[in-house]
Amino acid sequence: MVRLEQSVIMSREAQSSDTALFRRDLPKSGAYSALDIGIRLTNGATSAINMDLLDVIKHLSLVCNGNDYRFHISGQDMFRNHWLKNGRPMPYTWTEKASGVQEVWFRMCFGRFLGDTQYGLDLSRFNNVQVQIDYDCTVWGAAAVTTFTTGTFTITIIAHQFPYNARPAFRGMIGCREFYTTTTAASGDLVEDLPSSQPILALAVAAREDNVAEATDITDIVIGKDNFNTIFTSGKWYNYQQMQNADLDVREEVFDLLLSNSAYRDCHLANIKQANVAPRSMTIGVA
Amino acid sequence: MTTSTVTQVAVVSSIIGNRATMTGQTIGSTGLGTLTVAAISAKACDLAVVGDIHGFLRFPFADPETFEGVLMPSELRTAQIKLTQGGAGASLALIAEEVYSY
Numbered sequence: 001m002v003r004l005e006q007s008v009i010m011s012r013e014a015q016s017s018d019t020a021l022f023r024r025d026l027p028k029s030g031a032y033s034a035l036d037i038g039i040r041l042t043n044g045a046t047s048a049i050n051m052d053l054l055d056v057i058k059h060l061s062l063v064c065n066g067n068d069y070r071f072h073i074s075g076q077d078m079f080r081n082h083w084l085k086n087g088r089p090m091p092y093t094w095t096e097k098a099s100g101v102q103e104v105w106f107r108m109c110f111g112r113f114l115g116d117t118q119y120g121l122d123l124s125r126f127n128n129v130q131v132q133i134d135y136d137c138t139v140w141g142a143a144a145v146t147t148f149t150t151g152t153f154t155i156t157i158i159a160h161q162f163p164y165n166a167r168p169a170f171r172g173m174i175g176c177r178e179f180y181t182t183t184t185a186a187s188g189d190l191v192e193d194l195p196s197s198q199p200i201l202a203l204a205v206a207a208r209e210d211n212v213a214e215a216t217d218i219t220d221i222v223i224g225k226d227n228f229n230t231i232f233t234s235g236k237w238y239n240y241q242q243m244q245n246a247d248l249d250v251r252e253e254v255f256d257l258l259l260s261n262s263a264y265r266d267c268h269l270a271n272i273k274q275a276n277v278a279p280r281s282m283t284i285g286v287a
Numbered sequence: 288m289t290t291s292t293v294t295q296v297a298v299v300s301s302i303i304g305n306r307a308t309m310t311g312q313t314i315g316s317t318g319l320g321t322l323t324v325a326a327i328s329a330k331a332c333d334l335a336v337v338g339d340i341h342g343f344l345r346f347p348f349a350d351p352e353t354f355e356g357v358l359m360p361s362e363l364r365t366a367q368i369k370l371t372q373g374g375a376g377a378s379l380a381l382i383a384e385e386v387y388s389y
Contacts, residue, residue, distance in 0.1 A: 191367055202346060205382075214339070
């Protein structure tokens with residue numbers, strides 16, 4: 001297997017705007033196996049209590065030739081999709097401390113795995129390929145000592161690329177995009193057509209609501225064709241969740257809190273089996 | 288013997304969905320047989336949580352190596368997904384992982 005190179009396209013470049021659609025054109029040629037995107041944001045000078053960096057990232061996109069969205073997915077969903085697909089999450093630092101730096105990483109993988117010579121992103125096939133990050137730090141509230149420090153949304157982009165003299169001839173590339181969003185209603189069936197222009201490897205359903213038990217907002221899922229005369233899969237949310245999470249290597253999250261009595265935190269995990277909180281300070285004096 | 292001890296104790300007192308609610312107290316000792324107790328405020332703590340990924344399911348159709356079983360456009364022409372809703376207010380998204388042949 002060819003040894004991939006890691007090409008740093010940008011490294012911790014702070015954005016002056018707290019709310020923007022960031023755009024970065026990729027080089028005109030190159031054979032990429034994946035792009036890693038790292039995001040950092042600095043807490044306010046006092047704290048940032050129960051503020052999830054993933055909420056700030058409205059969409060991560062890879063746009064080819066101006067309007068062909070090969071990747072287009074929210075930060076929350078991209079983080080979860082990677083975790084469920086690969087069994088472990090990308091790095092995520094959740095800290096609430098004064099002026100602490102929160103950080104999260106995402107991976108757009110264009111092949112079946114890193115270093116796949118069959119599937120990947122060949123930049124020379126397009127006139128233009130652009131990474132877009134639609135972000136809004138003010139979902140936490142305006143910049144303040146208890147939210148975030150203005151001008152600290154920071155982006156890193158690293159390409160996992162094949163060496164110039166060993167670029168494979170890709171058969172295609174893998175993309176991942178959101179094709180429908182809404183807010184759930186209290187009852188009723190929601191039926192949506194699947195996108196049909198490209199072969200589909202996998203479908204994902206995200207239904208997130210804080211402080212609500214799993215399998216409440218969406219109870220049943222059916223995927224099929226011909227008016228559901230042919231069923232690809234059909235079942236209950238709670239059963240699928242047990243099956244799919246059984247294969248995870250990592251099922252734990254760690255938070256660095258500034259905790260007050262009777263406070264809550266909203267995690268990226270549910271059906272919580274174990275939760276431990278441990279204060280960091282203790283002084284004992286004996287006279 | 289007199290003692291001068293300050294320690295924090297915190298527990299996760301309830302869990303609903305992805306939300307963990309915690310309570311904590313500072314316990315102080317300022318002399319023989321004297322204890323003080325006060326609710327903690329903005330104290331550095333570590334929280335570790337173990338569970339399932341919140342609000343997300345993924346349905347692979349294809350073999351991850353060979354792509355055998357992939358849903359082809361001919362099948363997708365009439366393909367649909369049906370979700371039974373049971374509660375209002377969730378942020379819902381449907382996501383497709385696709386293969387592009389350039």
